Amino acid sequence: MAAAAVRTAEPADVAEIARIQVATWQTGYSDLLPPDVLAALDPAAAAEQWLQTIEQGPAGVLVAVEGDWLVGFCCAGPSPESESAAANGLPAPDTDTVGLLATLLVEPRWGRRGHGTRLLAAALDLLRDGGMTRAIAWTPEQNKAGKGFYRRAGWAPDGVLRTLDAGGVPLREIRFTGPVSLPLE
Known part of the structure; x- marks a missing residue:
């Protein structure tokens, strides 16, 4: 295996980040999302959104590289109150120190x-450095690999579920929570 690392994403990475996002969703979520939803994913629109996030935040975007190849990415930052709220909609007691791992994708072939x-380790470092505890x-309830x-x-x-509209098909997601440090094994 070539040298593998994680680094902060740069504007020049957005086309590859968007390509990985679309390819990974089309492969990994083919049994969860309708084919027309997956076919409509637009790498150019995704690239615009990633560029905005990289340049303006508030979340940080990190990329995984192996040798000369960008193979995955993640996005993490402070959690909006609506994402970290309890099942009854009330704010979490620690809402100001909850981070959100919004996306973590590795292209299946890697x-x-x-x-x-x-x-994940680099994203948690980023969150911890930002004062998150x-x-x-969120991951689809049927996503065994993600869970x-x-x-x-x-x-x-943590017992909180949500249902998203995935092109007219309900997609249930389960919320996971954990510390901003990884246990050593």
């Missing part, structure tokens, strides 16, 4: 090489 764990992430990934990192479901 999977099982430690890139996801490196991205815990973090949350297993967060459990291996020491995170657990």
